[in-house]
Amino acid sequence: MDLSYNSIEGGVDPCLGGITSLARLYLSNNQFKGNIPSTIFSNLTSIEEIDISNNKFDGALSFSMFANLSKLSFLDLSNNYQLEVETESPTWAPSFELHSLYLSNCNLNRQSGSAIPTFLSAQYTLQVLDLSHNLLMQAIPSWLLYNASSYLRLRNNTLGGPFPWPLHNLTSPLLELDVSVNHVHGILPQDMGIYFPNLRRLNMSANALQGSIPSSFGEKKIDLQILDLSSNNFTGEIPHGLTRNSTKLIYLNLSNNKLQGEMLRNDSNLVMLRFLRLNSNLFMGTVPPSLSNSPNLLLLDIRNNYLSGDITSWLPVLADLGALLLGGNHFQGSVPRQLCQMQNLQFLDLSNNYLFGDVPSCLNNITFWTKESQILSNSGSRTNFQQTNGLRVDFITKGRLYTYEGAPRSLMIGIDVSSNQLTGNIPMEMGDLRVLRSLNLSNNLLMGTIPITFQNLDNLESLDLSHNKLSGKIPREMTQLPSLSTFSVAFNNLSGEIPSDQQFSTFDERSYVGNEGLCGPPLGRNCSSNNPGVGDDEEEEEGEESSRIIDQTLFFYLYVAASFALGFWGWIAFLFFHRGWRQRFFGTVDRYVRCPRCAL
Numbered sequence: 017m018d019l020s021y022n023s024i025e026g027g028v029d030p031c032l033g034g035i036t037s038l039a040r041l042y043l044s045n046n047q048f049k050g051n052i053p054s055t056i057f058s059n060l061t062s063i064e065e066i067d068i069s070n071n072k073f074d075g076a077l078s079f080s081m082f083a084n085l086s087k088l089s090f091l092d093l094s095n096n097y098q099l100e101v102e103t104e105s106p107t108w109a110p111s112f113e114l115h116s117l118y119l120s121n122c123n124l125n126r127q128s129g130s131a132i133p134t135f136l137s138a139q140y141t142l143q144v145l146d147l148s149h150n151l152l153m154q155a156i157p158s159w160l161l162y163n164a165s166s167y168l169r170l171r172n173n174t175l176g177g178p179f180p181w182p183l184h185n186l187t188s189p190l191l192e193l194d195v196s197v198n199h200v201h202g203i204l205p206q207d208m209g210i211y212f213p214n215l216r217r218l219n220m221s222a223n224a225l226q227g228s229i230p231s232s233f234g235e236k237k238i239d240l241q242i243l244d245l246s247s248n249n250f251t252g253e254i255p256h257g258l259t260r261n262s263t264k265l266i267y268l269n270l271s272n273n274k275l276q277g278e279m280l281r282n283d284s285n286l287v288m289l290r291f292l293r294l295n296s297n298l299f300m301g302t303v304p305p306s307l308s309n310s311p312n313l314l315l316l317d318i319r320n321n322y323l324s325g326d327i328t329s330w331l332p333v334l335a336d337l338g339a340l341l342l343g344g345n346h347f348q349g350s351v352p353r354q355l356c357q358m359q360n361l362q363f364l365d366l367s368n369n370y371l372f373g374d375v376p377s378c379l380n381n382i383t384f385w386t387k388e389s390q391i392l393s394n395s396g397s398r399t400n401f402q403q404t405n406g407l408r409v410d411f412i413t414k415g416r417l418y419t420y421e422g423a424p425r426s427l428m429i430g431i432d433v434s435s436n437q438l439t440g441n442i443p444m445e446m447g448d449l450r451v452l453r454s455l456n457l458s459n460n461l462l463m464g465t466i467p468i469t470f471q472n473l474d475n476l477e478s479l480d481l482s483h484n485k486l487s488g489k490i491p492r493e494m495t496q497l498p499s500l501s502t503f504s505v506a507f508n509n510l511s512g513e514i515p516s517d518q519q520f521s522t523f524d525e526r527s528y529v530g531n532e533g534l535c536g537p538p539l540g541r542n543c544s545s546n547n548p549g550v551g552d553d554e555e556e557e558e559g560e561e562s563s564r565i566i567d568q569t570l571f572f573y574l575y576v577a578a579s580f581a582l583g584f585w586g587w588i589a590f591l592f593f594h595r596g597w598r599q600r601f602f603g604t605v606d607r608y609v610r611c612p613r614c615a616l
Contacts, residue, residue, distance in 0.1 A: 018042040020067065025049070028068075032056050040065045044092065051075035052099075057082060065090035069118060074098035079133070080108035092118040094146065103135060104128035110135050116144040120169070124150040130174075132157065139163055148172055148194070156180050156195065165189040171196045171219070178202030179225070182211040192217040196244065203227035209238045217242040221269065228252035229270070236261045244269040246293065253277035259284040269293040271317065279303055279318060286310045290400075291407070295319040295341065308332040314401040315409070319365065320344035327371075328352040338401025339363035339409050343432065346370060351433065356381040360401060362425075363411050367434045367456070374440035375433065375457070380448035385429060387451070402426040413454035414478045414502040430454035434480065437461060442486075447472045454478040458504070461485060466505070470494055478502040482530075485509060490534075495520050506530050513543045 017035075020042040027050040028043070038060055049072040057066065064087050073096040082088060091114060093101055100123040117139075125131050130153040136145065137159050145164040148171035155177030160168065168190055176199040182188075191214055201224035205211070209232030212218075216239060225248040233240060234257020241264055250273040258265075260283050268286070271293045279299040284306040286292075292310070295317045302325035303318070313334050319341050326349035327342065333354050334340075340355070343365040350373035351366065359382055380386055401407075408421040411430050420428050429452050438460040446455075447469020455473075458480040465488035466481065473479075476497055482504040489512035490505060500519055504527045511533025514520070525538045535543040 019046065020044040022046050028052060028056060030056060032060075036060065037062050039063060039087075042067045043071065044068060045070045047072060049073060052077050054078065054081040058084065060085065061087075063088060067092040069094045069096070071096055072098065076100045076102060076127075078106065079103040079135075080106055082110070082112065083108045084111055086111040088112040089114055089141075090116045092116070093122050094118040094120040096122050099123060100126055102127055103133040104131060108135075110138070113141045114139055115141050117142065118144070118146045120146045120148040120150065122150065124152065129153065132160065136160065136163060143167070145169070156200070158182070161188050161190065161193075162186060165191075167192040169194045170198065173198050175200060179204055179220075181205060186211075188212050189214055191215065194219040195223070196220060197222040199224060201225065204230050206230045207232045209233045209235055209240075213238060215240060219244040221246040221248070223248055225250060229255055229258070229275075231255040231257065234258035234261050238262075239264045241265060242267040245273070246270060247272040249273065250275060254279075256281060259286060261285075263287055265289055267291045271295045271297070273297055275299065277301075279321070279323060280306055282306050284309060287312075289313060291315045293317045295321070297321055299323055301325075303330045305330045305332075311335075313337055314404065315339040315341075315407070317341040318345070322346060324348065327366075328354065333357045336360055336400055341365045341409075341411075343367040343369065348372075350374075351376055351438070353378060355379065358382065359384050361385075362401065362428060363409055363430050365411065365430075365432045366436065367412075367432045369436055371433070371436040371438060373438065375438055375443055375446070375462070377443035377445045379431075379443070380445040382449075385449040385451055411454070413456075415480075428453055429475075432456040433460070435459040439463070441465075442467055442481075444469050446470070449473065451475050453499075456480040457484070459483040463487070465489075466491055466494075466510075468493055471496060473497060474499070476500055480504045481508070482506040483508075487511070489513075490515055492517070503527050510534050514539065 017038060017040065023046065025047040028048060030053055036059060039062055041063060044067045052073055058081050061084065063085055066088065069092040077099055079102065082091065089112065093099065101119060102125060104125055105128060124147065125133065130151055132147065132152055132154060140163060142164045143166040145167070146169040148169045150173055152173040152175055154175065156170065156175055156179065158180040161180060171194045175195065179200055179202060188211060190212055193215060196219045203226055208230045218240065221244045227250065229245060229250055233243065234255040240262055243265065246269045253276060254270065259280055263285060265286055266288055268289060275297040276299065278301055279294055280303065282304045287309060289310040290312050291314060296319070299321040301323065303323060307330060311334065314336055315338060317339065322345065324346040327347050328349055331352050331354050335358065337358050338360055339362060341363060347369040349371065351371055353376055355361065355364065356376060356378035361382060361384065407425065408419050409425055410417055410419050412432060413430055431452065431454065434456045439462065441464035442457065442462055444467045447467055450472060452473055453475050454477060462484040464486065466486060468491045471491065471493035474497065477499045479500060486505065486508040487510060490510060492515045495515045495517040503523050506526065506528060507530030510531040514528055514534055514536040516537055528534050528539055535541040
């Protein structure tokens with residue numbers, strides 16, 4: 017019977033317990049609620065698979081109700097957040113051998129000290145065991161690593177103690193092991209990879225592990241695809257073999273540790289790598305060009321280390337890259353022009369480095385940033401970065417660190433090149449980045465005016481241009497940006513009246529401080545002639561017109577004076593060089609003096 021993925025409400029009909037021949041019962045992903053009567057399942061002696069996950073069942077459920085179901089092999093009670101599943105009392109003995117057991121998010125063994133179910137020690141055919149999100153409290157028993165042959169998930173509990181050493185030198189058949197977000201501490205065995213030769217996915221993040229990363233993870237015969245050891249206290253260097261021999265590694269996350277030395281070596285050969293997170297460590301030196309051996313990268317996060325050198329010397333053109341996060345290092349040189357060829361880039365963080373030069377004007381070559389249809393397209397045309405489920409990206413916008421995943425991640429486009437030494441003007445072409453949601457150019461040496469083309473950034477939510485050398489006015493056209501909610505041009509050389517229309521009326525004085533030429537609300541300076549150096553547009557126009565009139569009058573009088581002087585001295589010169597005319601002129605003057613009427 018399959019009733020899954022409907023909207024069925026209410027309790028389970030007790031009549032189900034009378035269908036003794038029922039072999040499979042699927043009630044998952046509905047709205048069932050209330051208690052689960054023990055009589056329903058205890059009579060289903062032919063049942064093989066039960067799935068009541070993702071509902072709203074509550075109350076207490078004793079695992080003893082399944083004790084006599086000898087054919088039961090699949091059981092899923094997960095994600096019933098109000099349900100309390102108890103396996104330890106009353107005392108019972110299972111007649112079944114499970115191959116799949118899902119008990120995540122079901123308040124497991126709250127009445128018996130949040131213990132790992134003891135009956136699992138006798139379940140030798142288990143392939144999948146999921147006990148995650150239950151606040152289980154004890155240390156991990158060694159036998160648990162061997163009873164599940166494929167997947168063991170213990171994520172988000174409070175399991176403590178050291179990681180268990182191998183049991184009698186046996187190798188575990190596990191393909192996936194997840195003990196992340198627990199309290200496991202101590203040192204991992206250096207030959208751990210040998211005892212888990214089939215391991216494809218290992219997640220031990222967010223624990224308190226110390227020491228070095230086991231070198232055996234880099235053995236050629238181990239085909240790890242996902243390795244996440246982030247948020248621990250690992251020290252030392254990345255094992256050489258891990259970056260040279262792990263040719264099937266897709267996801268590598270060693271962030272938030274205390275790893276040192278080189279980030280990658282020159283012979284790194286991570287040909288299948290798609291996600292590389294090494295941020296928040298102590299890596300030094302330059303990044304080798306061997307990163308080009310990972311052409312399929314979707315995410316590169318090496319923020320907050322001590323890396324240096326010119327980014328343009330090692331950054332290849334990564335066609336599928338969705339997030340390039342290099343902030344908080346000692347990188348120098350210019351902003352790499354390679355970025356303009358990465359058509360699927362969504363997150364760019366170059367902040368807090370020592371980059372100089374101008375902001376590239378070619379960023380509008382990234383069609384993904386210029387066409388809104390690229391973001392709103394159907395899933396069939398999205399990039400692999402957008403389609404990747406469960407991927408999280410941390411990015412600072414609006415002055416806060418946000419974590420983007422799911423739909424918000426697929427819609428976010430952000431650029432942060434703040435706290436560098438960039439100079440020159442802001443390119444007019446940046447106004448073509450219509451799908452941009454966050455732009456931070458603050459704490460640089462940028463000059464010139466705010467491009468009027470910014471009025472085209474219809475999706476922009478956060479714009480920070482503070483602590484630069486920008487001049488001129490704030491374009492009034494920017495008041496038409498419908499999504500802008502965070503704005504700062506503080507500490508520049510801007511002047512004129514502050515726009516107050518639309519959402520600009522919501523920005524306080526912190527958005528404008530440090531600009532002596534700005535006036536109007538929310539600042540305390542009125543836009544009047546009483547304020548030297550501060551005036552509105554009409555006053556400036558009147559001043560310019562007066563200057564033009566004065567210049568024209570002065571030119572007229574200078575012209576008349578020059579003409580008179582030229583005519584007078586020209587006549588004197590003519591008489592001086594022509595004797596006959598000079599005699600006639602003086603004779604005429606003499607006669608006029610003696611007899612004015614005779615002269616006429």
